[in-house]
Amino acid sequence: MAVVNQVQQPTDLPETSLSPQETRNCLRMMMLIRRFEERTYREYTKPGHHIGGFCHLYSGQEAVAVGLAAIYHQGKDYLINGYRDHGHALALGMEPRAAMAELFGRATGCSKGKGGSMHFFQAQLGNLGGHGIVGGHIPLGTGAAFACSYKKNAGVCFTLFGDGALNQGAFNESMNLASLWKLPCIFICENNGVAMGTQVVRSSAENDLAKRGSAYAMPCKNVDGNDIDAVISAAREAADRARAGNGPSYLVMNTYRFRGHSMSDPLQYRTKDELERARQNDPILIYEKRLRSRGIIDDAALQQIEHEVADIVNDAVLFAENSPYPDLSELYTNVLSETYPLQK
Ligand SMILES: Cc1ncc(C[n+]2csc(CCOP(=O)(O)OP(=O)(O)O)c2C)c(N)n1
Ligand SMILES: [Mg+2]
Secondary structure, eight states: OOTTHHHHHHGGGGGOOOOOOOOHHHHHHHHHHEEEEEEEHHHHHTTTTOOOOOOOOOOEEEHHHHHHHHHHOOOOEEEEEEEEOHHHHHHTTOOOOHHHHTTTTTTSSSTTSSOOOOOBBBBBGTTEOOOOOOTEEEEEHHHHHHHHHHSOOOOOOEEEEEEGGGHHHHHHHHHHHHHHHHEEEEEEEEOOOOEETHHHHHHSSSSOOGGGGGGGSOEEEEEEEEEEHHHHHHHHHHHHHHHOOOOOOOEEEEESSSSSSTTTTOOOOHHHHHHHHHTOEEEEEEHHHHHHHHSSOOOHHHHHHHHHHHHHHHHHHHHHHHOOOOGGTTTTTTTSSSTOOOOO
């Protein structure tokens, strides 16, 4: 669909250097992720539901994943993250069908139905997946950044984790080594203020989480993680630096998750007021408002996107429902490296 009001050039675009069409695509992707996540919630909670096991929704944090995807160099870069991984996978280009089928445990899922919510992978796109051990994947991201520097191809690895990972040894060891060896690793803390039910103020002696980076002699800063333009410009600066061989950076994207930690979280640690305040800072509404004021989008365009993403998600659910479960003969395939078969 055509971009609204193409003649009028926005005055404040150079900050992110995205074209009007690209900004519209970013908004659309954020809306798709939100729709996908909220449908996942419904599919999980309805009687006789198809989705089981751990499931962590990304609603509220979309600006981070979509902002990173906007500067991601397909074919060179990597991205690795924790278990709250649906949004990043979709933003990097995973088919919603493959994502929903994975949640349904079907053979057509991105991890052949064996990973589920916490283990979305797509190696062709450099998506090194979702990982369940808090902080456990940060050394893997550092290793991927080492591979980029070894290949000298100006690729970088976006290594994401939550605020709950900062007191893990693996985080601190990785930050040190990446800085010492000037690895092209962009460490990104998605600070939603809470690890399960534990607020940052109850787990961290220093509440300004960005300061941790200065201990490892790398650029570090707080970023408004609800503002996709802020995400893009901070991430681009860090990526440019890494691509030029000047080493890692550490960004704290301050954001909020609207849903509970997982599907079993009754959210008793939150007040109505807090949630209301957060809703006013919804990253999708912030961006929608900005694009309206720039003349890039209007009511009709927005409605059109809403219909498009609803259709895509409905189609993904139908596809998942009609897909087969993995065959029993697949029990031991793709579980560990094929060079280490488990057969007797
Ligand atoms: C090493 C380890 N310890 C504890 C857990 C249990 N656990 C799962 S998620 C989680 C909270 C992590 O919070 P955060 O890193 O802030 O990410 P968020 O869920 O907010 O995205 C914990 C403690 C785990 N998975 N791994
Ligand atoms: Mg958190």
